[in-house]
Amino acid sequence: MNKIILALDEPLDYKILKDISSQVAGIKIGWPLILEQGLEGIKNILKNFDNNIIFDLKLADIDSTMIKITTHLKNLGDSFIVHAFVGYNESIRELKEFLDKENKKMYLVSSMSHKGWNDNFYPYIKEVIKMTNPYGLVAPATRPKILKTVKKDFPEKIIISPGIGAQGAKIGDALCNGANYEIIGRSIYNSKDPIGTILEFQKIQEERLNECKRAETR
Template identity: 25%
Template sequence: MATFLTRLSKISKTQGSIILANDYDYSTQNLERKTIANIKNLYPFLCGIKLNFHLLLPLSSKQILRINDVAHSYGLQTIADIKLNDIGNTNKITSEHLWAMGFDAIIANPIMGVDSLKNLTKSAHSYDKGIITLCHMSAPEAKLSYDMQVKIDTKMQLYQLFLDWALLAKVDGIVVGATFPNIIKYCSQKAKKKLKIFSPGIGTQGGNPDEVISSGSDFLIVGRTILNSKNPSKTAEDLQLSSLRK
């Protein structure tokens, strides 16, 4: 079986680099049906779909497996966005449950430490699955934590340490918010293509797709901008065309 990045890169060559953040709020009914409908309606413009905690928790494992099976039938890769961060044994068991439900990758929080992150990544790769770690989130309040100055051997900002750990652990990618293009550029230049950059925060939060792509992002994670659009297919197609121009 090909690796997660190989599978994701293959589909993105023809369908662009848009990953749908299929994240609905608690008031939404029929989550499984709506998620599957989104996949069937929008798959020509996507390379993947991301499912967050608040969508996963109301669903059963069988429902999640069905969603992942439908996504895979259209060639899409699926990402469990749970910000995984715990002791090694918990990380391993959690990830194995998610692999069994059909996910291709997990978003994890590197605050667990570089050794735990290495073990998680090694385990994931043994299943041909992927690990994506937080580096700098897209929300405005992210500056309060991810820009925080820390010191281990030398002083640096937290996102710089997280990037260093991601490179040491050989993760598949990092999350850097589209609202911080200068940080995307820093990470892209330092990583030198050793990992992929995934950027949420397009549109609704203010991120500009062209600016983000030119700064070095490889994949755009887009949720409300598509889901709340009057014409989701047209919005997804426009974003796809931006990603294919890179």
């Protein structure tokens, strides 16, 4: 089972990264690693990964700024995570057109995993998602109710879900609640044996998925 997206917010040894690359469904790169390693460092890290490289810059700006930013990174990755709350016209619409032309995917943030996020805005975010028709969505493992709602509203979208381990959700829970992949960072890159941890998490994911499928059919 390959349903882990590694959130690489801190560097790992190159040898470990090479071994990890075949064990995960993707890698998420964001500001912490970009600022620490610089673009050249990121290029070297990404040599270990063939595909599903997700740039998580949580873009939230006007169209021309977001297009400039993604232009710098488009040759390095496959997808970009973008905030939906900025709205559609002169922002996400134009970025989506640009990314489509470049054959890149967009994930929109539907809800976040931390306590301070306010899901009262979800009806608005849902409208932006509908208009945009992105490739995928980010939805939190920490709040099963909204994750299930997002899945129900957008059953055909790929849902990637953070909040597992360090933020409190259990491995496999997001998969049971409708996510396609679980985004995991600290529990992997801070562990003494990242590859062993990934293999163990994959086993737990499989067991949890079987359990919840069985529960559904009861």
